[in-house]
Amino acid sequence: MSLHLEHLNPEQLAAVTLPDQHALILAGAGSGKTRVLTTRIAWLLKSGAVSPAGVLAVTFTNKAAREMLARLTAMLPVSPRGMWIGTFHGLCNRMLRAHHREAGLPQSFQILDTADQLAAVKRLLRGANVDEDRFPPKDMQYFFNARKEEGLRAGEVPVSDAIARRHVELYAAYDAQCQREGVADFAELLLRSYELLRNNEVLREHYASRFRHILVDEFQDTNRLQYRWIRLLAGTSARVFAVGDDDQSIYAFRGANVGNMAEFERDFGVQKVIRLEQNYRSHGNILDAANALIAHNRNRLGKNLWTATGEGERVRVYEGESDVEEARFLVEETQALAREGRRYADMAILYRSNAQSRVIEHALFGAGISYRVYGGLRFFERAEVKHALAYLRLAANADDDTAFLRVVNFPARGIGARTLENLQDAARARGASLHASIDALGGKAGGALAAFRALIGSMREQTRGLQLAETVEHVVARSGLVEHYRAERDGADRVENLSELVTAAAAFDVEEATAGLETGQGDVEAVPVDPLTAFLTHAALEAGEHQAGEGQDALQLMTVHSAKGLEFDAVFLTGLEEGLFPHEQSVMERDGLEEERRLAYVAITRARHRLYLSFAQTRMLHGQTRYNVPSRFFDEIPEGLTKWLTPRFAGRRRAAVPSFAPAQAAPKLKGFGRPEGAGGFRIGQNVTHNKFGAGVIVDAEGHGNDARVQVNFGRQGVKWLAVGVAKLQAA
DNA sequence: GTGAGGCCCCTTTTT
DNA sequence: GGGGCCTCAC
Numbered sequence: 086m087s088l089h090l091e092h093l094n095p096e097q098l099a100a101v102t103l104p105d106q107h108a109l110i111l112a113g114a115g116s117g118k119t120r121v122l123t124t125r126i127a128w129l130l131k132s133g134a135v136s137p138a139g140v141l142a143v144t145f146t147n148k149a150a151r152e153m154l155a156r157l158t159a160m161l162p163v164s165p166r167g168m169w170i171g172t173f174h175g176l177c178n179r180m181l182r183a184h185h186r187e188a189g190l191p192q193s194f195q196i197l198d199t200a201d202q203l204a205a206v207k208r209l210l211r212g213a214n215v216d217e218d219r220f221p222p223k224d225m226q227y228f229f230n231a232r233k234e235e236g237l238r239a240g241e242v243p244v245s246d247a248i249a250r251r252h253v254e255l256y257a258a259y260d261a262q263c264q265r266e267g268v269a270d271f272a273e274l275l276l277r278s279y280e281l282l283r284n285n286e287v288l289r290e291h292y293a294s295r296f297r298h299i300l301v302d303e304f305q306d307t308n309r310l311q312y313r314w315i316r317l318l319a320g321t322s323a324r325v326f327a328v329g330d331d332d333q334s335i336y337a338f339r340g341a342n343v344g345n346m347a348e349f350e351r352d353f354g355v356q357k358v359i360r361l362e363q364n365y366r367s368h369g370n371i372l373d374a375a376n377a378l379i380a381h382n383r384n385r386l387g388k389n390l391w392t393a394t395g396e397g398e399r400v401r402v403y404e405g406e407s408d409v410e411e412a413r414f415l416v417e418e419t420q421a422l423a424r425e426g427r428r429y430a431d432m433a434i435l436y437r438s439n440a441q442s443r444v445i446e447h448a449l450f451g452a453g454i455s456y457r458v459y460g461g462l463r464f465f466e467r468a469e470v471k472h473a474l475a476y477l478r479l480a481a482n483a484d485d486d487t488a489f490l491r492v493v494n495f496p497a498r499g500i501g502a503r504t505l506e507n508l509q510d511a512a513r514a515r516g517a518s519l520h521a522s523i524d525a526l527g528g529k530a531g532g533a534l535a536a537f538r539a540l541i542g543s544m545r546e547q548t549r550g551l552q553l554a555e556t557v558e559h560v561v562a563r564s565g566l567v568e569h570y571r572a573e574r575d576g577a578d579r580v581e582n583l584s585e586l587v588t589a590a591a592a593f594d595v596e597e598a599t600a601g602l603e604t605g606q607g608d609v610e611a612v613p614v615d616p617l618t619a620f621l622t623h624a625a626l627e628a629g630e631h632q633a634g635e636g637q638d639a640l641q642l643m644t645v646h647s648a649k650g651l652e653f654d655a656v657f658l659t660g661l662e663e664g665l666f667p668h669e670q671s672v673m674e675r676d677g678l679e680e681e682r683r684l685a686y687v688a689i690t691r692a693r694h695r696l697y698l699s700f701a702q703t704r705m706l707h708g709q710t711r712y713n714v715p716s717r718f719f720d721e722i723p724e725g726l727t728k729w730l731t732p733r734f735a736g737r738r739r740a741a742v743p744s745f746a747p748a749q750a751a752p753k754l755k756g757f758g759r760p761e762g763a764g765g766f767r768i769g770q771n772v773t774h775n776k777f778g779a780g781v782i783v784d785a786e787g788h789g790n791d792a793r794v795q796v797n798f799g800r801q802g803v804k805w806l807a808v809g810v811a812k813l814q815a816a
Numbered sequence: 817g818t819g820a821g822g823c824c825c826c827t828t829t830t831t
Numbered sequence: 832g833g834g835g836c837c838t839c840a841c
Contacts, residue, residue, distance in 0.1 A: 146830060174831045198831080271831050306830095339829065438827050443832080460829085494817090501817045626831060646828050668827055684828080707826060708832045 088127050088160065093117075100359045101125045103326075105134065107353040109304075109346065110328040113390045114375070114690035115366030115652065119149075122300060122328055123156040126168075129298055130161065137167035139297035141318070144172055145306055147627045149650070153302070169296070173311050174271055174626055177278035181269075183610045184288060188281045190269065193618040195478055195485055196625035197263075197270040200466070202226055205268070205487050209259050212509060220255070229256050233272035234310045234340045236279065266486050266518065275310050282317045291609050293320030304329030304349070308340040316352065325353060331386045332379050335646060335684050337676065346386065364390040364690075366652050368397025371696045374722045375689040381721050382679045390690075399728035401697045404715070408441075408660075408704040412448035415657055418697065419454060419640055422655055429454065431654040433641040435688050437666040440706065441659065442642055449640065459643035463628040464589075469570060469579040473586055474624055476564045477557065480544045481617050484518035493519075493537055496569035500537065504530040553616040554591035561587060593620050645688045656692035658685070661700040662713035685718050698727075702781075703769050712769050712781045712797065766794055766808065771816035777804065779816060 090098060097117055100110050101124045112118035126142065129135050144150045150171050157165045169176055178196070185192045197205060206229070207222045232242055239257035244250045263269060269277060282289045299319055301307070304327040307315075319325050327349055334343040349355065364372055372392050379385070405411035419432055434445060442458055449456045464470060472495060475488035483489070494500040504526070511525035512518060520541070523534045544563055548556040561567065561583050570576035570583070595616045641653065660666055667681035674680075689696060700715050715734060766772065770782045780798035794813070795805050806813060 172831065196831090199829095274831080336829075338827080440826080440832090497818075499817070503817090628831080644828065665827095670827060680828095705832080 096361050097121050101128050107325050107355045109355050109358045112328050112361040115364040116361035127160045135297045141169040141296045142300040144302040174274050177274040180278050191267040195268045197268050201487050202270045230272045233276045234308045236310050279314045296323050299323050300326045305331050305334040305343050306336050306341045307345050312345045364392045370396050370726045371692050374400050374726045378721045379686045402727050402729045403699040404731040405701040408444045408701045411699050411701045412444045416448045416452045428638050429640040430638045433653040434657045435645050436659050456640040459647045465624040465628045473561050476560045479541045483520040486519050489519045496565045499533045557590040558587045645684050648691050654693050655695040657697040658688045659699045661716035712783045772813045773816045
């Protein structure tokens with residue numbers, strides 16, 4: 086076994102070879118975090134401190150788990166089987182399947198993804214006659230998940246007023262509905278697994294004595310419940326090795342709690358905090374820009390990245406007149422880089438929000454540059470695939486009401502809203518599932534429902550004993566989905582995806598997916614595995630890689646969030662405008678600006694050799710033109726590190742431009758379409774005012790000297806000024 | 817019961 | 832500008 090310890094720097098080596106104790110590793114961007122994590126595991130095994138079965142390593146994404154597994158496999162002489170390596174949800178799922186009885190779940194319980202959960206919540210609210218304007222389904226979904234992530238069941242949530250009481254009642258009803266239907270949402274996987282360990286001493290002791298070493302990746306992204314789960318699992322004897330970077334915490338909005346890092350230090354009495362500060366990715370100027378920016382955050386554990394690779398090029402800055410101009414610049418510049426011999430796949434265009442990609446895509450498409458957009462719908466989330474999966478879920482468990490409602494009338498088979506309302510009433514009255522309540526309805530509607538029940542029944546019968554792929558093929562064929570989509574104008578892709586689903590089932594390795602689940606007879610963790618359930622679980626927990634364009638030389642487009650963990654030779658960080666980045670809605674939130682700054686930090690540290698920052702004076706967003714002020718983040722990067730490709734702020738007196746300036750959406754031009762309308766001024770023009778400083782005209786009315794213009798002065802506010810009175814000057 | 821057109825809203829995202 | 836959802840007309 087070759088660990089190549091000689092290639093590690095002193096801090097990395099210290100982390101890898103740390104004696105038997107808890108540790109917190111503050112691993113800066115590009116500091117070799119994954120390498121340290123995997124080498125640590127290999128070192129523990131090699132030194133005989135632990136056997137593979139005593140190791141549990143947990144990550145956030147399937148991708149990170151796969152990466153870790155691949156590196157370990159390459160490093161170890163033996164297969165890493167026996168170790169528990171996976172995502173929080175994957176590991177909790179595994180535990181719940183093994184101990185489903187103790188956890189109070191059916192062995193083949195189904196997992197609701199976010200969309201399934203929302204559908205289930207809507208159904209609940211409608212059934213309970215809840216006013217959806219007062220209790221929006223999305224808000225309720227958020228409420229349930231937030232409580233679960235705090236580890237609270239309905240009975241434990243403090244109630245202060247009537248509204249809160251209603252929330253809690255609905256929370257209880259939602260959980261009861263899930264329980265009745267034998268389904269669990271994502272947060273439930275964690276909470277149920279946590280409760281299982283908490284309430285069952287035998288199991289807790291079993292796992293506490295099994296896992297000697299627990300390693301946690303991206304620790305800054307853990308939420309409170311995940312942290313408590315780790316604490317419980319570690320018990321008093323396991324050692325926890327937590328790796329994270331508080332400066333890269335960008336998921337507070339979905340419950341991540343950076344505070345877990347400090348809490349971990351305290352709760353576990355961590356003796357050793359190791360900082361990995363040498364960056365192996367970026368050139369000096371890029372790193373200095375990142376460091377200078379993040380230094381503006383107050384709440385930091387403190388860390389300063391350095392590099393031995395030299396300062397490299399300056400950070401290039403570009404100002405466009407419009408988003409279209411900015412996109413044109415991106416096209417020209419990436420083409421120029423390509424001519425110099427760089428691969429498009431080594432360049433990335435990053436943006437704050439997905440809506441920004443459209444203009445860029447349009448320009449790239451026009452120029453014939455092949456590109457790949459990350460994010461968006463993934464394979465198992467596509468409507469047609471989810472429909473097919475719903476039929477499969479019903480074949481496995483006919484009481485799955487979410488799946489039932491999804492396809493009972495898709496393709497259309499004459500079962501309308503009225504019929505379903507009646508059926509739901511009947512089911513509620515009996516406390517039974519929809520499927521089990523079909524007999525309650527007679528007449529024509531009852532007949533159509535009975536036919537559907539027969540279809541599901543025959544799917545179940547006829548797939549008994551078949552291989553997984555045959556099962557999927559049979560169910561897809563009988564569902565009528567293929568005929569339905571064939572008849573649609575643009576249905577070809579969907580038909581294609583349905584056959585792709587059969588292929589995915591054939592390629593699905595049941596053995597691998599369930600490795601270690603079916604252990605020896607009498608083993609406490611043993612669990613019989615049904616391939617269909619394994620496949621459906623895989624579909625829910627791993628929505629599928631973004632397909633298409635993998636491996637070809639395509640320019641990479643993605644949000645800053647999805648760029649985390651990746652690196653590129655050249656990075657274009659676009660749309661650096663107040664209101665967009667930092668986003669106006671974040672600026673309002675507590676600690677929101679700091680998270681935006683960390684986001685910018687993550688973006689900047691993705692670049693190896695070359696970094697571009699760009700912004701535009703005007704941008705079309707949500708169908709309206711907005712006139713923007715450059716991002717305050719420009720003020721936070723020392724001038725000496727940058728090189729402006731356009732005149733610095735194009736004549737704007739940057740110093741006077743305030744750092745808080747929510748972007749203004751300009752109303753439709755009120756008879757003010759001509760460029761020189763209001764006393765020589767035009768919308769979008771930069772102006773200065775003696776008292777308010779620099780600003781930009783966002784609206785106007787009237788003509789000549791009677792005209793009034795609305796000016797966005799950023800922090801000084803937005804003012805209407807009479808052109809004839811206010812001494813406005815063109816900037 | 818079904819499909820077409822109107823209306824609303826609009827960060828970030830993994831499991 | 833555009834996608835999802837709802838209402839309305841057949």
